[in-house]
Amino acid sequence: MLNLSRAFHQPALVQPDGCQKRLSGSERRGQATVDSTIFLFLLQDGIINGAVYALAAIALVLIFAVTRVIFVPQGEFVAFTALTIAALENGKLPPTVWLLLALGCLAALSEIAQYRAEMTLKRLARIAAFDIVLPLIFIAIATVVAPMKLGEAVYILLAVVLIIPMGPMIYRIAFEPIAHSSVLVLLMVAFGVHFSLTGLGLVFFGPEGIGTAALSSQSFSLGALVITGQSVAVVATTVIFLALFALFFGRSLLGKALRACSSNRIGARLVGIPTSIAGQVSFGIAAFMGAISGVLVGPLMTVYYDSGFLIGLKAFVAAILGGLLSYPLAVVASLAVGFAEALFSFWASAFKEVLVFALIVPVLLWRSFTSPEGHD
Amino acid sequence: MSGTILKVRDLHVAYGRVEVVHGVSLEMTQGALITVIGANGAGKTTLLNAIVGLLPASGTVELAGEAMTARPLESRVRAGLSLVPERRELFADMSVEDNLLLGGFRRPARERGESLDDIFARFPRLHERRAQLAGTLSGGERQMLAMGRALMARPKLLMLDEPSLGLAPLIVRDVFHILTELRAAGVSILLVEQNARAALQIADYAYVMELGEITAQGRPDEIARDQRLIESYLGFGRNEY
Numbered sequence: 065m066l067n068l069s070r071a072f073h074q075p076a077l078v079q080p081d082g083c084q085k086r087l088s089g090s091e092r093r094g095q096a097t098v099d100s101t102i103f104l105f106l107l108q109d110g111i112i113n114g115a116v117y118a119l120a121a122i123a124l125v126l127i128f129a130v131t132r133v134i135f136v137p138q139g140e141f142v143a144f145t146a147l148t149i150a151a152l153e154n155g156k157l158p159p160t161v162w163l164l165l166a167l168g169c170l171a172a173l174s175e176i177a178q179y180r181a182e183m184t185l186k187r188l189a190r191i192a193a194f195d196i197v198l199p200l201i202f203i204a205i206a207t208v209v210a211p212m213k214l215g216e217a218v219y220i221l222l223a224v225v226l227i228i229p230m231g232p233m234i235y236r237i238a239f240e241p242i243a244h245s246s247v248l249v250l251l252m253v254a255f256g257v258h259f260s261l262t263g264l265g266l267v268f269f270g271p272e273g274i275g276t277a278a279l280s281s282q283s284f285s286l287g288a289l290v291i292t293g294q295s296v297a298v299v300a301t302t303v304i305f306l307a308l309f310a311l312f313f314g315r316s317l318l319g320k321a322l323r324a325c326s327s328n329r330i331g332a333r334l335v336g337i338p339t340s341i342a343g344q345v346s347f348g349i350a351a352f353m354g355a356i357s358g359v360l361v362g363p364l365m366t367v368y369y370d371s372g373f374l375i376g377l378k379a380f381v382a383a384i385l386g387g388l389l390s391y392p393l394a395v396v397a398s399l400a401v402g403f404a405e406a407l408f409s410f411w412a413s414a415f416k417e418v419l420v421f422a423l424i425v426p427v428l429l430w431r432s433f434t435s436p437e438g439h440d
Numbered sequence: 441m442s443g444t445i446l447k448v449r450d451l452h453v454a455y456g457r458v459e460v461v462h463g464v465s466l467e468m469t470q471g472a473l474i475t476v477i478g479a480n481g482a483g484k485t486t487l488l489n490a491i492v493g494l495l496p497a498s499g500t501v502e503l504a505g506e507a508m509t510a511r512p513l514e515s516r517v518r519a520g521l522s523l524v525p526e527r528r529e530l531f532a533d534m535s536v537e538d539n540l541l542l543g544g545f546r547r548p549a550r551e552r553g554e555s556l557d558d559i560f561a562r563f564p565r566l567h568e569r570r571a572q573l574a575g576t577l578s579g580g581e582r583q584m585l586a587m588g589r590a591l592m593a594r595p596k597l598l599m600l601d602e603p604s605l606g607l608a609p610l611i612v613r614d615v616f617h618i619l620t621e622l623r624a625a626g627v628s629i630l631l632v633e634q635n636a637r638a639a640l641q642i643a644d645y646a647y648v649m650e651l652g653e654i655t656a657q658g659r660p661d662e663i664a665r666d667q668r669l670i671e672s673y674l675g676f677g678r679n680e681y
Contacts, residue, residue: 182510317541317542317545317549320534320538320541320542321542321545323531323533323534324531324534324542327531327532327533327534328529328530328531328532330494330525330529331525331528331529331530331531332531332542333494333513333514333517334492334494334513334517334522334523334525334529334590335517335542335543335545335546335589335592335593336514336517336518336545336546336593337514337542337545338514339514
């Protein structure tokens, strides 16, 4: 994934000798050594990768804490956002609007089927408003806005707004009806959702890969190291959203209610926190985090309809390193995964994915020896 | 202080195919403190869980004349049912204050602040420990917090499941003292207890539950004098506090 191929082609990044080696690293495996300049480049790459993984990893931790779902398709939000922005940049109506409408219809059917016994007119109206009318409004807005080419800020805003409702919709379609199932069942369904979304992604977005415009074309140098505006934007955005995330969960009652759901499910129900709403909110936040990641990675890589999977999987590695419990640990682990990936792509680029995923093995071993029995 | 606050009719509760509560009916007037006593395994906890909506049940449950039977737990809580469960079910990794605030999750923000002050006035110990994590509290403090959290919802009916369980005798006395205070303040209380003697001392009316059925009911002093109940089920003398 994030091989930062574009960044590699920026003049500053290929100046030092070491980086020339890195480009052909697969042939010269074993000879490549890391000097301090290369180390700094790799560190920068690692931090950028890690920042993107961090957003996805805390979304995974959040969803798992609140709903016990290991949300494999988190990466899909990332890819679909980037593809949406790319479509808007080309002045085309993003196919995302149709995907949203399709998901909305499915969510409406799912909720009506699940709650048919206690369906009220008010509830039907709410379903119609959120699942059908809202996507139709978005279709109308996107149809008007897309050909006008109003600029990057509008594209980003529209893409994020189109992606966020998909989170709660997916929760209601796939997970709410089986909310009380075991973690394993939920995981299998999460894989099902992943494959369905990838399939839908192919139908709606097509097989072509595409990149989006850089958030910033500026760059400045710090000694031998050249720092691009894009990388600053990535890190700054991630830091801002992590801070907002911490503020939301530390201060707001809704954030505390979501924490309560993960702390004690029965206790949360007994104080009247509706588990369904908690699930929907956490999926909405996850979709939002995914969309932000999509805005950030779009300019860094060529995004295909199925590019999200590897991002999600690496975020999953980071989330597991953090025990699927701790947000700060997940962030630190994301940076470690990002740096490891940068390092492995320098040393053994053909094996970098394998090596990144291999990081999970010792952690799983350690956790299986230290976790209490029967903990799911 | 009159009118019926809770009416339960012919409640059956089953775990899978095994029915553990067989057609229980009970009724309580507003502002009363009613106790359901009985031996371990009589189905008391199951009864409370079914009333609050944690377990599916057949039969009817009415709160202040409002039918609860078809409503999910969250909606029953909003309607004014609050359960302090046997296992307390606190948010262990959150502060005492956050636990209490979440107890008022369904109330408007302004009322929540007022309720919090009330609770701190009633439980000064919780005020001292407001910033401490709930998981680090002692058993008695946890029980106080669980009660405080339930009261934050300003319930029409407060149900308590074995509030004396696992507590030292002195603390049990405190807990029961608080219950009498709450009753005096007009809170309707349904108390489920194994510690029958303590419960009978503070209750207005008592039900005895055996093997999933109500087998006796009456004023606490009548129940306390019933020789058969004393010997067979209540275990007086063994269960003193």
